[in-house]
Amino acid sequence: MSQSLSPECTPLKKVYDSCFNSWFEGYLEPAIAASTKPEQRTEYAKRKAEEFQANCGKVWEQYKACVQGAVKEKGLDQLLEQAREENPLMEPTPPSK
Amino acid sequence: MRFFSQSYLYDDSWSIVTLAFFLRYPNPYAAHVLSCDVISRDCTPSGTLVTKRLILKQGNLPRWFPKGIVSRAESWVIEESEVDPYGQVVRCTTRNLDHVKVMQVEESVKFAQTTDGKTLQHTEGRVFSRFGWGLTKKIENHGLNKFKANLQRSREGVSVVLSLLRQSRLQPM
Numbered sequence: 001m002s003q004s005l006s007p008e009c010t011p012l013k014k015v016y017d018s019c020f021n022s023w024f025e026g027y028l029e030p031a032i033a034a035s036t037k038p039e040q041r042t043e044y045a046k047r048k049a050e051e052f053q054a055n056c057g058k059v060w061e062q063y064k065a066c067v068q069g070a071v072k073e074k075g076l077d078q079l080l081e082q083a084r085e086e087n088p089l090m091e092p093t094p095p096s097k
Numbered sequence: 098m099r100f101f102s103q104s105y106l107y108d109d110s111w112s113i114v115t116l117a118f119f120l121r122y123p124n125p126y127a128a129h130v131l132s133c134d135v136i137s138r139d140c141t142p143s144g145t146l147v148t149k150r151l152i153l154k155q156g157n158l159p160r161w162f163p164k165g166i167v168s169r170a171e172s173w174v175i176e177e178s179e180v181d182p183y184g185q186v187v188r189c190t191t192r193n194l195d196h197v198k199v200m201q202v203e204e205s206v207k208f209a210q211t212t213d214g215k216t217l218q219h220t221e222g223r224v225f226s227r228f229g230w231g232l233t234k235k236i237e238n239h240g241l242n243k244f245k246a247n248l249q250r251s252r253e254g255v256s257v258v259l260s261l262l263r264q265s266r267l268q269p270m
Contacts, residue, residue: 003131027146028111029182030182042144048144079195
């Protein structure tokens with residue numbers, strides 16, 4: 001697993017990543033048929049989300065707080081905000097001249 | 098603006114290709130990836146998973162590029178993805194956050210399961226420069242060529258991770 005942008009968050013990132021990955025593996029192969037009724041699917045999706053929360057919720061909150069702190073410290077929050085506002089690439093692109 | 102698109106078919110199923118795609122850092126073909134963090138991740142009411150990752154990549158400036166304009170060749174990249182395990186589709190867009198006036202590269206990738214259980218990857222790349230000084234076209238062409246070469250390397254990286262995943266699944270528990 002790769003490093004975090006801040007060395008102090010890397011240990012939390014590793015714990016979070018391995019927790020997420022084992023949940024994700026199961027998430028990718030839903031134990032319900034594609035033809036299932038929408039309400040059953042919503043119910044199943046809700047259970048999956050709760051399962052993540054129960055297994056990884058705590059370390060996710062810790063890791064997220066650590067990264068958010070590091071993002072602020074490096075001034076990256078402004079860069080992220082700017083990108084969200086400008087977002088020039090979400091517009092249809094004009095044909096090249 | 099320069100545009101490029103390409104499709105590629107993996108023999109493996111969508112779920113394992115998607116897993117490999119999310120696990121692709123680190124790999125021997127991605128030594129330029131310095132860090133990778135999840136900055137937000139949410140399960141949507143419809144059951145999809147939406148993720149934003151912030152990635153720091155080490156780049157190289159071409160020799161002809163004017164000195165002293167870009168202080169460091171590192172670039173912050175934002176990757177936004179949505180995974181739909183019911184429809185078996187992943188959509189992911191990536192773009193750089195800094196040096197955007199020099200060059201903005203946007204990549205969109207889609208992984209979808211085919212009817213015969215394989216996985217089709219479709220990639221689109223767009224390269225813009227607003228640099229001026231008579232260099233805009235040269236920068237865009239350079240960016241596009243890098244994009245094509247990187248796409249090849251990134252696929253090789255995913256394939257390495259894929260074969261590791263396959264091997265680990267063959268191991269008895």
